[in-house]
Amino acid sequence: xxxxxxxxxxxAMSAAKSALESVHVRVIGEVSEFNDKPGYKAAxxxxxxxxxxxxxxxxxxxxxxxxxxxxxxxxxxxSGVFSAYVPxxxxxxxxxxxxxxxxxxxxxxxAEVARRLEAEGLMRSDRKRVLPRFPQRLAVVTSPRGKAIHxxxxxLRRRYPLAELxxxxxxxxxxxxxxxxxxxxxxAAEAKPDVILLVRGGGSYEDLMPFxxxxxxxxxxxxxxxxxxxIGHEPxxxxxxxxxxxxxxxPTAAAEAVSPSIDEMHSEVESLGRHLGKALSHRLExxxxxxxxxxxxxxxxxxxxxxGSLSQRLDLVSIALNGALPGxxxxxxxxxxxxxxxxxxxxxxxLDRPREKFAVSAARLHDLSPLAxxxxxxxxxxxxxxxxxxxxxxxxxxxxxxxxRVAHGHIGAVVEETGE
Amino acid sequence: MEDSTLKSPEEMTFGEALAELExxxxxxxxxxxxxxxxLERYERGVALLRSLQTKLSEAQQKVTTLIGExxxxxxx
Numbered sequence: 001x002x003x004x005x006x007x008x009x010x011x012a013m014s015a016a017k018s019a020l021e022s023v024h025v026r027v028i029g030e031v032s033e034f035n036d037k038p039g040y041k042a043a044x045x046x047x048x049x050x051x052x053x054x055x056x057x058x059x060x061x062x063x064x065x066x067x068x069x070x071x072x073x074x075x076x077x078x079s080g081v082f083s084a085y086v087p088x089x090x091x092x093x094x095x096x097x098x099x100x101x102x103x104x105x106x107x108x109x110x111a112e113v114a115r116r117l118e119a120e121g122l123m124r125s126d127r128k129r130v131l132p133r134f135p136q137r138l139a140v141v142t143s144p145r146g147k148a149i150h151x152x153x154x155x156l157r158r159r160y161p162l163a164e165l166x167x168x169x170x171x172x173x174x175x176x177x178x179x180x181x182x183x184x185x186x187x188a189a190e191a192k193p194d195v196i197l198l199v200r201g202g203g204s205y206e207d208l209m210p211f212x213x214x215x216x217x218x219x220x221x222x223x224x225x226x227x228x229x230x231i232g233h234e235p236x237x238x239x240x241x242x243x244x245x246x247x248x249x250x251p252t253a254a255a256e257a258v259s260p261s262i263d264e265m266h267s268e269v270e271s272l273g274r275h276l277g278k279a280l281s282h283r284l285e286x287x288x289x290x291x292x293x294x295x296x297x298x299x300x301x302x303x304x305x306x307x308g309s310l311s312q313r314l315d316l317v318s319i320a321l322n323g324a325l326p327g328x329x330x331x332x333x334x335x336x337x338x339x340x341x342x343x344x345x346x347x348x349x350x351l352d353r354p355r356e357k358f359a360v361s362a363a364r365l366h367d368l369s370p371l372a373x374x375x376x377x378x379x380x381x382x383x384x385x386x387x388x389x390x391x392x393x394x395x396x397x398x399x400x401x402x403x404x405r406v407a408h409g410h411i412g413a414v415v416e417e418t419g420e
Numbered sequence: 421m422e423d424s425t426l427k428s429p430e431e432m433t434f435g436e437a438l439a440e441l442e443x444x445x446x447x448x449x450x451x452x453x454x455x456x457x458x459l460e461r462y463e464r465g466v467a468l469l470r471s472l473q474t475k476l477s478e479a480q481q482k483v484t485t486l487i488g489e490x491x492x493x494x495x496x
Binding site for chain 2: 132133134136139143144145149153156157161162163164165166167168169170183184187188191262265266268269272273275276279280282283284286287
């Protein structure tokens with residue numbers, strides 16, 4: 001074998017790079033030193049297992065396509081090739097694919113169950129039942145020891161001591177926990193509470209796994225009693241949470257969700273009491289107003305108005321009647337009597353004066369009578385018709401017949417001549 | 421609402437009594453009731469109110485264990 005010439009550093013590193021890139025591996029490790037600055041073309045991190053460390057890089061587009069959110073402490077399974085960064089002489093693992101390992105696998109299984117139950121419609125919002133506002137009996141399914149049941153009891157004692165609390169204490173983690181939870185839910189439902197609380201304090205993802213079990217989720221979704229969940233801490237969401245009627249973030253929040261605060265209830269009752277009093281006094285004032293308004297009407301303010309006007313009318317009628325009947329009769333009788341007396345008194349003298357007047361008038365009549373004038377020797381000449389009195393000679397011509405009236409009898413005559 | 425059909429407030433749950441009281445206040449505020457009915461409702465309302473207040477002030481949480489042995493510090 002001929003002696004080869006010495007390589008440049010770059011040639012040496014390039015040879016190493018080629019050799020490394022032929023090594024494809026799958027590796028599991030815990031993430032540390034995660035560095036994902038937005039400006040970088042790649043995400044940089046290390047994985048380790050306590051005995052060795054391995055620097056890794058993953059092109060940004062591939063990292064984003066993986067859908068995994070890396071953070072320190074997460075167990076991941078990577079596949080890719082080793083490589084070298086020639087300018088710095090640094091070995092690194094180029095990640096081609098990335099998935100969560102361990103808990104990551106569990107999460108995938110959980111996601112699969114969640115997808116199936118969701119497809120069945122068990123998470124639909126219209127399945128969520130309305131919780132009673134003032135529950136009488138609350139059942140809680142949880143571990144009989146530990147912080148969760150303590151938080152629930154403390155919260156209810158403070159806020160809502162009105163309700164009876166039924167405790168179904170069951171195993172909530174480890175093998176057999178899902179069956180225990182299902183049993184606890186059934187026992188709780190049989191006690192016919194108004195609401196069931198399914199709670200558990202915080203723990204690791206694995207600790208909370210029983211609440212992701214399909215049988216627990218199905219027991220929650222078919223519970224005849226509304227179920228409120230409070231499992232783990234705020235960011236934890238289990239499948240039991242998704243199918244329950246109400247999801248609270250913690251056991252304390254679950255207890256608060258089912259209990260009205262007794263202080264608020266006190267003030268609500270007091271407010272109702274005030275409204276009750278106000279409403280009645282308002283109603284009474286209304287009635288009083290009505291009565292007063294009626295009482296002020298003349299009919300009631302002075303009862304004589306009714307009787308008064310009636311009796312007045314009566315008086316008037318009576319007066320009219322009196323006037324019309326006996327009074328009038330009486331008056332008429334008086335008048336009649338007076339007339340009679342007056343007639344009797346004056347009757348005898350009644351003709352005295354006319355008699356005198358008549359004598360005078362007769363004498364005067366006699367004076368004026370033409371007969372009286374004729375008596376004194378005068379005569380009246382009438383035309384031939386016997387009616388027209390001749391007052392001028394010119395009215396007659398010679399030969400006309402005339403009648404001449406004298407005091408006693410008349411004379412027929414013929415005109416011989418006329419003159420002025 | 422005849423007296424004979426009304427439950428005694430003590431026999432009612434808090435929610436029932438509160439709902440009835442709310443109804444009474446509402447109907448009284450409506451002002452459409454006969455005066456006699458208003459007074460009857462008011463009396464009933466006062467009885468409900470008293471019962472509710474008593475329930476609230478005398479409430480003592482009762483804890484019953486269905487299964488499991490409860491380990492809680494009850495002294496708090």
